[in-house]
Amino acid sequence: MLSIEHFYLLLAAFLGYAGWRNLRQRRFAHAAFWGLIALLFAAGGPVLRASKAGDALPAQFAGAAVIALAVLATRMRREPLYEAPESERRASALRLGHRLFLPALLIPALTIAVVLAGPHLVLGGTPVFASAGLTLTGLALACLVSAIAAVAVTRQRPLQAADEGRRLLDTMGWAALLPLVLATLGGVFAASGVGEAVASLVSAVIPADSRMACLLAFALGMVVFTVIMGNAFAAFPVMMAGIGLPLLVQRHGADAASLGAIGMLTGYCGTLLTPMAANFNIVPAVLLELDDQYGVIRAQAVTAFWLMGTNVLLMAWLCFR
Structure with missing residues (x-):
């Protein structure tokens, strides 16, 4: 039976290869960074779990590894890597x-x-x-x-795929992990009760009996939380738990499916506006060698605000039919 865990091992092998290539080039911070991530992915694979070897990597090790990755990220420098003329x-x-x-x-x-x-x-x-x-x-x-x-x-050559993947990985550096880390952050926030705190705060500030006021708070909250955390996946569980479900769905009868779909798209408006979404907004500027590292964000800002307004109108029309 094929599962995602089998691909964890394949991904671990690729990350290990990237670490080995960096080690050969004496880029020790890069080598340790990718090697450590490779170990974490390999620990989630079916082979290690079946052999009970995964017990050698408890949750405390994963926590220490995250701290080590943060330290190593400060030592990683973008250097020219060979590519075809x-x-x-x-x-x-x-x-x-x-x-x-x-x-x-x-x-x-x-x-x-x-x-x-x-x-x-x-x-x-x-x-x-x-x-x-x-x-x-x-x-x-x-x-x-x-x-x-x-x-x-x-x-x-088949190895060319791994070489080019490794080159792109080293060009992006630590920013390649941002989507994974920020999506996890949303789950942490939801589990720690941030959604309930947001619900209490919104109920105290805005008229909870006003459907439009709750909808605007939900849309703006999705954008603001996405700007702060850099990923709409991180903002979504917080805003749905705090405003979407208790106020819009349960209190005002909004359709949960359309609210969730358009609400997530509204969060992406925040992605267009924040340097925290480095893999979307900062890395492309680096890869294209733009003079203005925030040039991508400036070009997207008008689209983001127009799209946010359009999404609010769509939710007001579709979610309460």
Whole structure:
């Protein structure tokens, strides 16, 4: 049975390779950073868990590892890494043409195929895919197939995929972990009762009997929390627990499905406005070598505010029909 945990081991192998390459180049902070993350991912794989080796890595180790990663991140420096000359890359792009898009398009197509067909695939009486985390398993499998397709289309060495992945990983640096860490932060906030505190504060400040006032508080809260935490996934559980469910759904009868969908999109308006979403707004500026490191945010700001206003109108129209 294929599960997301099998891909944890594959990801751990790739991160270990990135650490080894950095170690050979005497980039010790990078090597330790990726090697430590590789160990954490490997500890969640089925092989270690089945052999009880995972008991050697208790939760306290994971906590200490997070602190170590934060220290190592301060020592990581962006340095030029070898890549093919621009003339060679342009010639390759012209030769391959639109075939370059095939590996990228395979990722969403295969992910959807696994999600839809996965529950019905059985081999010898055993499901091919584990039901838990089916979407993530489909995405991981699609990325693997896409990498194989990219090697076939470009006719490069298979190891080239790992080398280019490692180069991109080192270019992004610690910011590559932000989506994972910030999404986890939202769960921590929700478990610690921040949602209830937000509900109490909102009820004291705004007229809770006003449907529009609650809706505006929910939309603005999604944007502000996303700006602070850098990820709408982190803001969503807090705002749904604090305003969405108790005030809009239970008190004013809003449709939970449409409120959640459009509310999440509203949170992404905050993503367009914050340097905390470094993987979206800061890393591209670095990769493109822009003079203004906040140039991406400035270009997106007008779109963010217009989209936020549109989402509020959509929620007012669709959530209370």
